[in-house]
Amino acid sequence: MHPRLLQLGHIAIPTYGALTALALIAALAAAVHFARRLALDPNKIWTLSLTAILTTLVAARLLLVLAHLGAFLHHPFWILGLASPRDFWIAPASAALGVAAAILYALAEGLPLLRVADCLASAAAFAFAINRIGAFVGGLDFGTPTTLPWSVTYTSRIAALWYRTPLGIPLHPVQLYDAAAALVIFALLIWWLPRRGRNYSQDGELAGAALFLWGLSSSALDLFRATQTRLVFSLILCAVAVLAGAALWMERAAGASAGEPGSYTSNR
DSSP states (O other): OOOOEEEEEEEEHHHHHHHHHHHHHHHHHHHHHHHHHOOOOHHHHHHHHHHEEEEEEHHHHHHHHHHHHHHHHHHHHHTTTOSOOOOHHHHHHHHHHHHHHHHHOOOOOOOOHHHHHHHHHHHHHHHHHHHHHHHHHHHHHHHHHHHHOOOEEOOHHHHHHOOOOOOOOEEEHHHHOOOOOOHHHHHHHHHHHSSOOOOOOOEEEEEEHHHHHHHHHHHHGGGBBBBBGGHHHHHHHHHHHHHHHHHHHHHHHHHHEEEEEEESOOOO
């Protein structure tokens, strides 16, 4: 595979980082598109999404510095320039801070939280699929050894240096499994959007479905990941996602039985 996209003098541009940037751009564009479909202000959704993304990125580096303060004081540019933090808790913690920033912005602007979650669910699924493809190409978050014919064998020493990817061993392409699951969820939400109930509209049903399906698929695919040290933590996140998705759907069912009127008109 190709963990390094470009080499500009002493500066290496990782493929994973480049595709992650592409994923964020795609997420912003998708969020604005779905905002129009859900009768939300596209400008506010753009600002909300950008706020969440920037908060997540800045928080990830700050948490990395705090976790390795001694190394940062001696080699600040080395720490800040890491292609991917090796502390498994940094990504979910920084993402949680990004979500908190988005919620605060939505409350300040008077946006309906559940409808905003519906808007961002499809965008997040699409972005996650691109991100996982980047992880596969770069060698990050690799799978367990396998003899299956579709296994992937990494040979790049850069991947081993940056991500501790084992070389010369056939592995499950679990990153592609993740990408496929995310694309299925994305397609389902796209199909679902114009088919929402006509007599009532329960905000949160798309987000609930996305959380539920992501939790189930991710917990199943964790069996094929080589990073078993974070398996328990990952399973907890998956369980929380499944429970949150189920809670949103229970609320949807209650709204359906009560015959709630539509809360918005989709701009189709």
